[in-house]
Amino acid sequence: MGDRRRVGAGEYAERVNAAARLLEGGVPVVDAALVLSARFAVSLRQARRYVDVASSGGRVVVPETTVVFTVKLPAVLADRIRDDARLRGATISSLVARALGDFLASARAGNTEDG
Structure with a gap:
């Protein structure tokens, strides 16, 4: 749990949605945080943040993958x-x-x- 990087929007959405699925399945908040911590190799504190977001707003939209597309314009x-x-x-x-x-x-x- 030591690389201390921020995750991208897609990965964030994946983690919040995983938390939402656990909560929807009746998993208690504390247990959901433990599962997420192990599954995504994040601290229990960070996993609890994902659970908190999911419990207050449910699932989040997974953004589309983007690519660099260079054009020349006037x-x-x-x-x-x-x-x-x-x-x-x-x-x-x-x-x-x-x-x-x-x-x-x-x-x-x-x-x-x-x-």
Whole structure:
């Protein structure tokens, strides 16, 4: 239990959801923490945190796996994206992912503006 690293969002969701399954199965909180501690090689204290999250909110959504995808954009467009992300308090990746998702959904529906 000594590497002291933070887990990624997917691993975190996996651990909270494991805690939720144990609780849903009727396992007492203390026992659920013991099981998680052993299963994920984390401290009992950290395992209890996963159980606490699961007991207060249930299961959490497992985020999709992401990949790096590099594109070249005109500098003006890249600046606009950066500015918009900053104003929204969002990441550039989330902003671009949403915009591309919306564009592709529109294209599938036959509503592209590029004609």
